[in-house]
Amino acid sequence: MKKILVLLILCQFSLWSQDYTLIHESTAKIIAGEKAPLKEILMESYKKENESIRPYLVKAISLTMMSSGSKATSSYVSKISKTYSQDLFKFLSLPPLRDNCETCDSFGKTLASCNKCQKGQCRNCKGAGFISYGKGKSLTKRDCNTCKKSGFCGVCKGTEKLATDCRKCKTHGYVYDKTAFKDEATKAWQVLLHKSAELGLLNEFTVDQELLKQDEEANKKGLEWLNEITAKKEQWETQEEERFAAFLESQKKAQPKEEGMGEVVVESYIEGGSTPSLDHLCKEVREYLKAQEKKSKQSFLGSVYGKFLSDIPTVHIVVTEGFTNASHDYRQRAADGFFKFALMRADRNGYAGGIGFKLLDEAGNELGTAQNDTFTVPK
Numbered sequence: 089m090k091k092i093l094v095l096l097i098l099c100q101f102s103l104w105s106q107d108y109t110l111i112h113e114s115t116a117k118i119i120a121g122e123k124a125p126l127k128e129i130l131m132e133s134y135k136k137e138n139e140s141i142r143p144y145l146v147k148a149i150s151l152t153m154m155s156s157g158s159k160a161t162s163s164y165v166s167k168i169s170k171t172y173s174q175d176l177f178k179f180l181s182l183p184p185l186r187d188n189c190e191t192c193d194s195f196g197k198t199l200a201s202c203n204k205c206q207k208g209q210c211r212n213c214k215g216a217g218f219i220s221y222g223k224g225k226s227l228t229k230r231d232c233n234t235c236k237k238s239g240f241c242g243v244c245k246g247t248e249k250l251a252t253d254c255r256k257c258k259t260h261g262y263v264y265d266k267t268a269f270k271d272e273a274t275k276a277w278q279v280l281l282h283k284s285a286e287l288g289l290l291n292e293f294t295v296d297q298e299l300l301k302q303d304e305e306a307n308k309k310g311l312e313w314l315n316e317i318t319a320k321k322e323q324w325e326t327q328e329e330e331r332f333a334a335f336l337e338s339q340k341k342a343q344p345k346e347e348g349m350g351e352v353v354v355e356s357y358i359e360g361g362s363t364p365s366l367d368h369l370c371k372e373v374r375e376y377l378k379a380q381e382k383k384s385k386q387s388f389l390g391s392v393y394g395k396f397l398s399d400i401p402t403v404h405i406v407v408t409e410g411f412t413n414a415s416h417d418y419r420q421r422a423a424d425g426f427f428k429f430a431l432m433r434a435d436r437n438g439y440a441g442g443i444g445f446k447l448l449d450e451a452g453n454e455l456g457t458a459q460n461d462t463f464t465v466p467k
């Protein structure tokens with residue numbers, strides 16, 4: 089009984105080692121350029137007892153098939169996958185066959201400028217959050233339904249940037265390097281040559297341990313790479329959330345500022361919203377005033393800002409002592425000029441319903457009154 093068992097073990101051992109010898113020898117022939125032993129190797133890759141060496145067999149065979157464009161590739165892949173495991177083809181998902189997509193930094197997505205809006209503003213209300221119609225006293229407003237009063241473009245949520253699928257890698261985050269297939273096939277046969285000698289304890293062949301170690305390392309690194317690529321999808325989501333949070337924060341900061349020297353201040357009309365609609369007009373008025381300062385060689389400009397007073401868009405001009413200390417004649421002419429310019433620009437900017445106008449000193453006192461088309465500064 090004992091004898092039979094020993095014999096059986098020996099027999100099995102010799103069978104295994106014989107397989108390794110066969111694989112090793114066939115591999116050497118294939119490396120030397122023979123085609124016939126490929127069939128043998130293919131049969132070996134199916135054999136149940138070749139579990140330890142199967143990954144190496146499968147890799148060398150399928151890479152050779154793929155780089156030569158063999159039609160039998162897909163049936164081979166599916167047969168091995170079904171009988172054993174899909175994991176045997178994991179090398180196809182790893183570098184150098186796959187590489188990072190440089191276009192999207194492997195996120196699979198990139199940020200593009202929103203093409204549905206200008207400056208992130210709702211197209212319907214141009215960022216105001218409401219629509220105004222009518223003229224003068226009958227000027228009415230209603231909330232903008234398109235953006236639900238936010239004034240933001242619904243597509244980019246006001247951020248002006250939009251996540252778009254990467255066209256280069258079609259959202260995968262990686263690209264295939266087809267040129268790598270051939271080199272990898274050559275490498276795979278070398279690894280198989282040495283691995284079969286190592287597993288089969290073939291004494292007459294010197295195993296290149298360094299080569300096998302490098303192969304193992306490359307595989308390990310490849311798997312780490314794959315994990316990183318997979319994690320990037322989640323990272324993108326987080327990044328996007330952070331980007332939007334930062335945008336909201338910047339919006340909050342951009343709202344009522346202190347009236348700094350010469351700054352265009354846009355005050356909030358809707359609570360929590362902004363009125364960028366007055367921004368442009370105020371900038372124009374400010375530019376005009378700066379030009380007037382230069383022309384008259386006077387310094388009088390404090391700040392310009394827009395604010396809604398009882399629903400009427402009102403341009404506020406704050407002037408310094410340079411203005412208040414000037415002669416009445418100068419103040420009257422200058423103030424009336426400012427007023428007329430503001431009215432003209434308001435009209436051009438679409439405030440057909442008219443605007444309000446206030447000229448203030450730095451303490452906030454009104455320096456005159458607007459009536460019809462004239463601004464009067466009291467003596």
Ligand SMILES: [Zn+2]
Nearest residue numbers: 210213232235
């Ligand atoms: Zn809107």
Ligand SMILES: [Zn+2]
Nearest residue numbers: 202205241244
């Ligand atoms: Zn947009």
Ligand SMILES: [Zn+2]
Nearest residue numbers: 189192254257
């Ligand atoms: Zn990409």
